[in-house]
Amino acid sequence: MKTWKVALIGCGSIAESIYIPQMAHIPQTELVAVCDIIPERAQKYAERFHVPQWYPNIDELLAHCDFDILMDTASIPAHHEINMKALQAGKHLYSQKPVGLTVEQVTEQMEAAQKAGVKFAASPIHPLRPDILFIRDMIQNGAIGKVTMVRAHTAHGGPEHFQYRDADPSWFFEPGAGAIYDMGVHGLTMAVAVLGPAKEVSCTAVISQPERVVRTGAFDGKKIKADYLPDNYLITLNWGDGCIGVVDAGFCQVASTVNMLEVYGTKGTLTILGQIKIGEGDGVRMYLDSPELKVRGWLDPLSQDRPPRGEFEQCECLSDLIHAIETDTTPTLDPKIARHVVDIMCTIPQAIEEKRTLPLHTTF
Numbered sequence: 001m002k003t004w005k006v007a008l009i010g011c012g013s014i015a016e017s018i019y020i021p022q023m024a025h026i027p028q029t030e031l032v033a034v035c036d037i038i039p040e041r042a043q044k045y046a047e048r049f050h051v052p053q054w055y056p057n058i059d060e061l062l063a064h065c066d067f068d069i070l071m072d073t074a075s076i077p078a079h080h081e082i083n084m085k086a087l088q089a090g091k092h093l094y095s096q097k098p099v100g101l102t103v104e105q106v107t108e109q110m111e112a113a114q115k116a117g118v119k120f121a122a123s124p125i126h127p128l129r130p131d132i133l134f135i136r137d138m139i140q141n142g143a144i145g146k147v148t149m150v151r152a153h154t155a156h157g158g159p160e161h162f163q164y165r166d167a168d169p170s171w172f173f174e175p176g177a178g179a180i181y182d183m184g185v186h187g188l189t190m191a192v193a194v195l196g197p198a199k200e201v202s203c204t205a206v207i208s209q210p211e212r213v214v215r216t217g218a219f220d221g222k223k224i225k226a227d228y229l230p231d232n233y234l235i236t237l238n239w240g241d242g243c244i245g246v247v248d249a250g251f252c253q254v255a256s257t258v259n260m261l262e263v264y265g266t267k268g269t270l271t272i273l274g275q276i277k278i279g280e281g282d283g284v285r286m287y288l289d290s291p292e293l294k295v296r297g298w299l300d301p302l303s304q305d306r307p308p309r310g311e312f313e314q315c316e317c318l319s320d321l322i323h324a325i326e327t328d329t330t331p332t333l334d335p336k337i338a339r340h341v342v343d344i345m346c347t348i349p350q351a352i353e354e355k356r357t358l359p360l361h362t363t364f
């Protein structure tokens with residue numbers, strides 16, 4: 001079994017809490033280097049997680065480190081430049097979301113990957129989740145009849161509020177980032193992962209909290225100017241053929257009891273219980289309404305096709321990417337899905353401004 005050398009760029013909250021610890025569970029990988037534009041952060045993470053090399057920027061990393069796969073967990077505005085440099089240097093890539101800020105940027109990255117003959121997997125990881133795949137298969141098999149609506153909910157109280165951070169979270173509120181790219185991207189990806197590409201989008205969005213105060217971590221008490229972009233979104237989608245969707249997303253829900261995903265059909269409902277905490281078991285419930293079987297009620301469905309498995313970990317994106325490299329196939333986290341979601345997110349500001357529904361131009 002080949003060991004794939006991984007370098008990680010962006011030594012922040014998600015790298016510390018999810019990706020670096022979970023990488024140890026992927027036996028085909030070895031984390032050989034970490035990199036951050038703030039060199040002390042790269043050095044600190046290298047020491048803390050016993051990583052042999054650290055670098056202060058992507059150029060030095062590419063020039064001096066021998067590795068196969070780049071994992072990009074840097075801040076959102078940095079993704080495109082980092083991803084392009086890595087792909088052009090012939091590195092396989094897994095990038096945090098969104099991989100680019102425009103459809104053109106994502107296309108440019110896809111073309112660079114193709115030209116270099118490398119594999120490119122794009123976050124969010126929802127299309128890889130067993131519960132999402134289970135729901136998608138049940139829908140395709142007609143378990144809930146004709147689908148009429150999907151409802152996705154991906155909001156929290158803001159990155160300055162809900163988790164300990166030792167990096168300054170101000171960038172989350174600035175142009176090039178924002179609640180749509182950080183949170184809306186999740187609900188939109190879940191919705192299209194189960195129903196396929198949407199045809200139209202409309203949206204209402206507002207700035208509800210123009211100033212934020214960091215609540216914990218190294219920047220506790222820091223005031224953040226947060227009036228550049230909306231932080232509170234209600235997005236509607238249309239798939240045609242009588243099927244619509246609503247995604248509520250943002251940084252304005254300190255707590256909620258709303259399930260992260262529900263899909264309604266003429267013969268029932270499918271729901272993933274709980275909010276967005278990926279990895280907490282399957283949690284899929286189904287309401288079956290079957291006059292033919294003379295039965296209706298809630299079920300805890302189990303998959304016949306998928307073997308029982310442990311908790312899903314986000315770092316399984318690496319196993320999926322390695323499988324794609326070794327079999328010369330497209331990763332499950334196909335950047336075409338990510339590009340469609342970027343298309344939706346880029347169309348939203350115009351839909352808000354013109355107060356109307358607009359067509360989408362990408363598919364997957």
Ligand SMILES: NC(=O)c1ccc[n+]([C@@H]2O[C@H](COP(=O)([O-])OP(=O)(O)OC[C@H]3O[C@@H](n4cnc5c(N)ncnc54)[C@H](O)[C@@H]3O)[C@@H](O)[C@H]2O)c1
Nearest residue numbers: 010011012013014036037038073074075076078096097167
């Ligand atoms: N924190 C979460 O729970 C979470 C969850 C899912 C996804 N994400 C995504 O992960 C990414 C990072 O989020 P985070 O919460 O870890 O942010 P963070 O602010 O904690 O960390 C980002 C790190 O990237 C570094 N960085 C910025 N520009 C860089 C560049 N050009 N080169 C190298 N390093 C650079 C910063 O110095 C910082 O250390 C984002 O895309 C975010 O949407 C975060």
